[in-house]
Amino acid sequence: MRCRFCAAPGVNGLELCEPCAAELPWLDAQCRQCALPLTDTGEERLCGGCLRHPPPFRHVRAPFRYCHPIDALLKALKYGGDLAAARCLGDLLADYLHRRGVAVPDAVIPVPLHPQRLRQRGFNQALELARRLDAPLAPQIVRRSRATAAQTGLDRSERRSNTRGAFQVTTRHVPAHVAVIDDVLTTGATVTELTKTLRRAGAERVEIWVMARTPQLDR
Ligand SMILES: [Zn+2]
Ligand SMILES: [Zn+2]
Known part of the structure; x- marks a missing residue:
């Protein structure tokens, strides 16, 4: 296994060497519920948004801030079809979750793409990341029942109505503890x-x- 960034030997079975790993944009200080990057590195705390409007999910686990070179890897995967990037990123996520002692859920559910988008792209990037995790994968539990416009440029209420009713559960039994991956x-x-x-x-x-x-979140 060679480091993806400098071709030195990788460590811990990752396509990453120690010096390059240290340079990655690790997300350190963050809201303990939504992982919003925070400026102070004090004990785990909630951001103002989560205090005012608690989100329906329990936690967000996010190893990185969305910046170089993680953003480039994610774009290579999503728009360039670079499935080797999915392996590298997915292994980093698996390693991160393991080191944090995050409990294995009953099911991991990749955010589904609308069938039309899936046909265009040929793969679901969330599913490709999820394949690298050592957890039960259940992509069939939910499907996207309608296409949604890109969220870019929409305000908060437009984003809400854009996504409302976008998903449909396809099974009678949804497990108690699930992790959604994107x-x-x-x-x-x-x-x-x-x-x-x-x-x-x-x-x-x-x-x-x-x-x-990324640094913003609204709900
Ligand atoms: Zn390296
Ligand atoms: Zn928060």
């Missing part, structure tokens, strides 16, 4: 809607696992 968490509108859908269908505890977190 590539990046930006506004949170998509995972908030998906969490609500899963909870209405019987999930008791929903966590969000993403590779990277």
Whole structure:
């Protein structure tokens, strides 16, 4: 296994060497519920948004801030079809969750793409990341029942109505503890809607696992 960034030998079975790992944009100080990057590195605390409007999910797990070189890897995966990037990123996420002692859920559910988007892209980037995790994968539990416009440029209420009713649970039995996985968490509108859908269908505890977190979130 060679480091993806400098070709030195990788460590811990990762495509990453120790010096390059130290340079990655690890997300240190963060809200303990939504993983919003915070400026102080004090004890775990909640951001103002989570205090005012608690999100329906229990935690967001996000190893990285969305910046170089993680953003480039995620774009190579999503828009360039670089599935080797999915292996590298997925292994980093698995290693991160393991080191944090995060409990294995009953099911890992990748945020589904609309069938039309899936046909265009040929793969679901969230599913490709989830394949690297040592946890039961259940992509069939939920499907995207309608296409949603890109969230970019929409305000908060537009994002909400854009995602409302976007997902449909396809099984009678949703496990109690599920982790939803996506590539990046930006506004949170998509995972908030998906969490609500899963909870209405019987999930008791929903966590969000993403590779990277951008600094904004609204709900
Ligand atoms: Zn390296
Ligand atoms: Zn928060």
